[in-house]
Amino acid sequence: MKTVSMFIPCTVDLFLPEIGEATYHLLERLGVDPIYHDEQTCCGQPAINAGFVKQARDVARHFIEVFGNDEAVVSPSGSCVCTVKHHYPELFCDEPVWFRRAEELAPRIFELSQYIVDVLGVEDCGASYPGRVAYHESCHVLRGLGVSEQPKKLIAKVKGAELVPLKFAETCCGFGGEFAISYPDISEAMVKEKCDHYLASGADVLLLCEPGCLLNIGGYLSRNHPGKKAMHLAQFLAGSGTGSTSSDGHGKEG
Amino acid sequence: MDIKTEQFVDVARKELKNDRNKQFLGVLPYGITISRQRSMQTFADPEAANDYGRAIRAEVIARLSELLEEFEKNAAANGAKIIWAETAAEANAFVLNLARERGVRYVTKGKSMVTEEMGLNDVLQENGIEPFETDLGEFIAQQLHRPPFHIVGPALNIPVEEISDLFIAKADMKEPTTDPVKLGYAARLYLRDKFHHLAMGITGVNMAVAETGSIINVENEGNIRLNKSSPRIQVSIMSLEKVVPTMADAMHMIRLLCRNCTGQKLSAYVSIDSGPKKSDEMDGPEELYIIILDNGRSKIYQDQQTREALRCIRCGACLAACPVYCKIGGYPYGWAYSGPMGQVLSPLLIGLDRTHDLFHACTLCGACKQFCPAGIDHPKMFLYYRMLEAQADTEQKGDFIPDKPAKLFDLWSWGAARAWRWKIAVKTMRPMMNYHAKDGVIRKTVAPLYGWFRTRDLPVMAKKTFHDRWTKIKKSR
Numbered sequence: 001m002k003t004v005s006m007f008i009p010c011t012v013d014l015f016l017p018e019i020g021e022a023t024y025h026l027l028e029r030l031g032v033d034p035i036y037h038d039e040q041t042c043c044g045q046p047a048i049n050a051g052f053v054k055q056a057r058d059v060a061r062h063f064i065e066v067f068g069n070d071e072a073v074v075s076p077s078g079s080c081v082c083t084v085k086h087h088y089p090e091l092f093c094d095e096p097v098w099f100r101r102a103e104e105l106a107p108r109i110f111e112l113s114q115y116i117v118d119v120l121g122v123e124d125c126g127a128s129y130p131g132r133v134a135y136h137e138s139c140h141v142l143r144g145l146g147v148s149e150q151p152k153k154l155i156a157k158v159k160g161a162e163l164v165p166l167k168f169a170e171t172c173c174g175f176g177g178e179f180a181i182s183y184p185d186i187s188e189a190m191v192k193e194k195c196d197h198y199l200a201s202g203a204d205v206l207l208l209c210e211p212g213c214l215l216n217i218g219g220y221l222s223r224n225h226p227g228k229k230a231m232h233l234a235q236f237l238a239g240s241g242t243g244s245t246s247s248d249g250h251g252k253e254g
Numbered sequence: 255m256d257i258k259t260e261q262f263v264d265v266a267r268k269e270l271k272n273d274r275n276k277q278f279l280g281v282l283p284y285g286i287t288i289s290r291q292r293s294m295q296t297f298a299d300p301e302a303a304n305d306y307g308r309a310i311r312a313e314v315i316a317r318l319s320e321l322l323e324e325f326e327k328n329a330a331a332n333g334a335k336i337i338w339a340e341t342a343a344e345a346n347a348f349v350l351n352l353a354r355e356r357g358v359r360y361v362t363k364g365k366s367m368v369t370e371e372m373g374l375n376d377v378l379q380e381n382g383i384e385p386f387e388t389d390l391g392e393f394i395a396q397q398l399h400r401p402p403f404h405i406v407g408p409a410l411n412i413p414v415e416e417i418s419d420l421f422i423a424k425a426d427m428k429e430p431t432t433d434p435v436k437l438g439y440a441a442r443l444y445l446r447d448k449f450h451h452l453a454m455g456i457t458g459v460n461m462a463v464a465e466t467g468s469i470i471n472v473e474n475e476g477n478i479r480l481n482k483s484s485p486r487i488q489v490s491i492m493s494l495e496k497v498v499p500t501m502a503d504a505m506h507m508i509r510l511l512c513r514n515c516t517g518q519k520l521s522a523y524v525s526i527d528s529g530p531k532k533s534d535e536m537d538g539p540e541e542l543y544i545i546i547l548d549n550g551r552s553k554i555y556q557d558q559q560t561r562e563a564l565r566c567i568r569c570g571a572c573l574a575a576c577p578v579y580c581k582i583g584g585y586p587y588g589w590a591y592s593g594p595m596g597q598v599l600s601p602l603l604i605g606l607d608r609t610h611d612l613f614h615a616c617t618l619c620g621a622c623k624q625f626c627p628a629g630i631d632h633p634k635m636f637l638y639y640r641m642l643e644a645q646a647d648t649e650q651k652g653d654f655i656p657d658k659p660a661k662l663f664d665l666w667s668w669g670a671a672r673a674w675r676w677k678i679a680v681k682t683m684r685p686m687m688n689y690h691a692k693d694g695v696i697r698k699t700v701a702p703l704y705g706w707f708r709t710r711d712l713p714v715m716a717k718k719t720f721h722d723r724w725t726k727i728k729k730s731r
Contacts, residue, residue, distance in 0.1 A: 020720035051640025055667035139619035176617025184705035219710035
């Protein structure tokens, strides 16, 4: 049996653990043995984005120690995968030993939908959903990793689900980590527009592959349009019939 | 031109409330992006065309000093006079002195971002020499005393009624009109007059060709060509990164520039000057001065990372691509350069300490980088500036970041470097985070996160993290 190591990002670990569970169940259903290193924490992205590279290096070294020996690592977050794949080698450009380890890890880490379609060669995950769905192209999934077809292929094979077009699907939702907190006026205008397009699309649920966007879009919907759902693709695919393992994008605490 | 980069947040807030802006920004940048993409498709291989352009800009950066020397030698051989200006003040002083020596009372100008950077208009005006902007948009912005809203379309956002009032007040127009053709004609009548008996015309430079010593201007109104062909003295000002190696390179960059700028395969006018009027020629300026402006760029060049900023060709594709620019427009950026290219350039030209918001007000979405025909990785630049700021790098004036975030990240990285510490931290944080939680949702919280909760909720910090849940999953396997 093929094993794969799961990296569950800190946002998922702390605020959206049901996405982690969905990732596990989905991989297991696809005949993979998902393992989880209990020593894992965070990839260090917040420190890199804030400019604190020394601190980011400490966290990155820990990440490389934890995941360095895995054949394949999969994560339900495009931006965390980008961090490991693209930013780790840059972080260690002056430290040859760590640079080599970062370079070795980079090609072995995958975003979840990318892993399922490109590595496992699976498109039909055995899920069903009676309704219309829209897909938000998260920046780091689309432009960071070039992943766009994979999630759409997976959605296309969900029984009963109809993928409807989303206007400006490729435009940023306004999350950007510290950006959403430091520049709330601009961030709000961006997430409002994203949600307006989702409402106009007529979809019953908005799917995405990035927990950051989910916190932002889901948080805005929860406050302003409580009936409308945003959901991580992992939850959508892991569910059967309702398309979810929890009642809404935010889930209930376990 | 006053530098107002420190007012970014306030101006952005004001601009976000401007309904007309909202309507306008909701449509125009997308229109530009679509016509840009359509015109790029006229290349047999658009991606290869982009790659070629990026390679040319990379070569320029790699061979900058050598190319500038070659350009100087060849331009001088053509009869042009080359002036090296280390600072904006030096360049302004040269123009002013030249105008005084030659008894010039007014000058006309072609649209030029570098003269905005220098604040040339203010210097001339203060010294009694009237500068007339002759680009329609720049003329409007100048008369309204507004900074450019967009590096290519400086007055894109001004309502037509306001322009009509302005032209009646300042450009001899007789009757109000909203007809763009009539407005254009009024400006033309007013400005054409300035070109008669013109002593000095000032322009920017889109490209300076090292191989031939020629300078190239790209435009749609013909005013730059008039600025260069009608006066006795032509002064063309370039920032030093405008040089390209060969005429073939320049031709390719023009193809990319026009497509990315306005979605045109070629602009209405492209003029190439190689020296002033020769003895056997009928027209052209008697004297041609080319000012090569440094203004801090040599210092920018010293650093392998910051020198990447010098790739920029000022096409403006990144503005239309930027989701932040598309919400707030050009004014919040507070200086000559706006949008992602301004966020890359301004911090290096005026210091990180005065431009904090420029390199932080970005979601790192990467849309600018994706479009950039010059190969700039804008998000990477911003991360680099943030790093210099965090390290209090004095070279780029990144010396003001408070201690608090640094200590916070020290603590955070210490906690994230071992899972047992992480788990203790989570346990400690949870009650604080969930203090206001209700029905699994946090609707308000403590001060530092206030910005998030004005219009957004957050799920509660889970009682059982995935770490905790894994223990249960593991047992059931």
